[in-house]
Amino acid sequence: MQKRWYDFLYVKSPIVKIGLGTLAILLTLGVIALQLLMEEPRMEAQTASWEGRSIEIGADLFANNCASCHGIEGKGLQGVAPALDSRYFFSQRLNDVGFTGTQDQYIALTLHAGRPSKVDTQWANVMATWGSEFGGPLRADQIDHLVSFVMNWEETALAQTPEEDPWQFFQDALSKQLPYDPSEPGYQTKLDQAVAAAEAAGVSNYSIGGVEVQAPTADEAADAGPRDPEELFTTMACIGCHNLDQDQTPDNRGITAPNLGNLAEVAGDMVPGQDAATYVYNSIVAPNDYIVEGYLPGVMTQNFAEQMSEEEIQAMVEWLLSR
């Protein structure tokens, strides 16, 4: 057999070979022992990592599906959807609605099955059923990611002062108690806001933090004088669907309802025979009489004539057209 230049690489002695094999075993066992030492922190890091990734995916889902109603930062949108990055939401909400499970289960339940009620609610939109098992668009694992994301607000939300808490206490039947300590800074501001909101919503026998609120009777309401149209636009939840800052054009249409930015220019041309003021007035008191093409009848509240006085509706029409 011919000699080759690399022949010196061949190990001949069986003892040296066995020694090399032993070294390989020791190296393998050494590395496995090293892993054994690292397993505990590694598993912890992996657990945290997948929770973190779950939050990342949840954040993406939230931005695409939820932020339009619940706000980009989960601060809620007045009259549209409640705040989620809220101390009240994480500390008191479950008690108030009488839910016996945990916070994450409550969020998961709401996401899966939605909130199928339009009765006695201050919110313009219903919470849809997001879970695919109820005909919604999201799979169970996606809802789990969203729950992780919303739960990630817990720490910052619980650190909020009452004043910072974006939760709006108005008509919500059971939240009659402010869950805050009166000695906390910001308690008074929150109390004032809650009382003002309850009064604006016209609820009766409402007790917030020991302050009794009586529903203004029809006479009292008249005595109190007409409410400000700009304020009514918010408290009547118009703002939830109608955007005042955007023009309604073929390229830029409001999603649920027409934008009102250019209402003054277009209102007079909508229905033949109706001038701008008549059209807007009719649209408030009898929304279904004329539906702009592309929108659904019955979406807008039908009883504004009962909720607002004649004078207030006239003021609203005037304010809308003068903007």
Next chain:
Amino acid sequence: MAVQPDMEKKGFLQTVGDAAGDVFTRITAGISPGEFRRMLRGEAPGRPNPRLKPHSDTFLLHIKPTYYHESVTRFTHTFRLGLLSTYIFLFEVITGIYLMIWYAPSPDRAYADMLYLLSNVPFGQFMRDMHRLGAELMVALVTLHMVRTYLTGSYKPPRQFTWFTGVILLVVTLFLSFSGYLLPWDQLAFWAVTIGTSMAEAVPPAVVGETVNLLARGAPDIGANGLLRFYLLHVLFLPLVLFLFFFVHYYKVVHYGISLPANEEEVGQDTANKIPADRRVYFLPDVLIDETVFLLAFTAFTVVASTFFFTAPLESIANPQVTPLHTVAPWYFYWLQGMLKIADKTIAGVVLPGVLLVLLMAIPYLDPNPSRRAKDRRVAIISGIVAGVIMIILSWMGTPQYAAQAAPAVEVVQELMPEEGAGLVREIGYSEVPLGVYDSREHPSELFEPVNCPIPVQIWSRIPVISVMLPRCEENMHDVLHEFETSIQAWQKSDPDFNNAYGILTVTQEQAQLKRLNWQVFWQDSTGLDSSFERHFFLHENSLYWEEYGFKDFSFLTESEEAEQ
């Protein structure tokens, strides 16, 4: 064996020693302690050779030859690739069974089981990394084994059928690896397998293709049924087929002997089984020691590699509605993906691979040249090399680099922060990405200079050998932005519709421990029209992203130490 008379005759120690020797001889099936010592010293056996007895007495050794020709035991003749292929199959079986304990083949559970395995099972990640690395090595080793056999001409008579079964084993290996691909039920798995099985649909005529596709997927699209089928193929059917053909293959190898180096015998002769007495190398102990040491060294290599340098990828959960950018097949099918890009699905996906496979199996029956010597086989060797080069080119064409690019702005962002997988930004991680607004124009690529960053792995840096292998030190925000600009500049040069481009990266705090990275790229097309692209990603403090190949991030070790203090 009467103990008492023995003790009286030989004394206590002698009796115990003899009994121990007897036990040793029984366990080794005929090797006495004295013979064993002589083996270790490298001494020649006596006559008759007592080292042959284990071959006739034991099941596992009776399938091994008792002696080999000296020339074929040299490492550089076979590189022991066949042995290694067999061993790695065993290795896959062992690691695979470990993974099976925590795995249920159902779309509802498979992915969650993966997460559980990674985060709650001791050695779960290690076993998964080893199994995946083993699968990729198995494909590579089996292929190399075939290349070696081709180059030494060992497929020639009388070993044609050995080659034939070898090609079957290669195909089974590819299918084994591919069927395992789907099981984690992540995006990588789902889309690679969707592409793979869609080729089955192209089998002509249409009704056959549809039926094959339906049989493989269990439904028109991959779902619960498809996953179960792939699982059963992976853990039951294909291993059984492999097992069967392995024994046929190995029987043929032993029956004809390993072919000698071509220049040691006359052309047309086969003297592998006529080994002169002075050229014999006995299995016991020489070949056994060589093979064992080699396999131990290989095991050590695999363990070290999967501990420090290899991470089995796991993307987000399979989503049939979302196709990730740059969906690719496993690397060993890049060549097929490359062919599919340039030719029709039926021709490139079914007809050509089928013809290639038949051709490969038929090589020994078609090759008329009786010589195995390289100088007589110039045509065969050159065409083999040309085929290899074509495969490499086709494989390159199979990668997203070739003819599958998205718009430049999309590619720029994809490079730094891909839709799936790690990327530079996720690798440097949450803490290295400070809040702020960054403009790529402020980080010109000409001024690119690596900056010294603090080494994240302080524990390892105390060990000199490992600190040399630590990740490159320029991985921080500064270099991300240089990379951003460099990438934009590179695309500007190659794409006429991408001019005056710049990028803005906005990092904001979305939640506690969660940052939002908003990528914007602005450019002008060839007519001067302004365009922009925007994409946001979220990054959590605790999420770890590892590239498949590369030094793993062990920063969690130092972090948990800090937390304890």
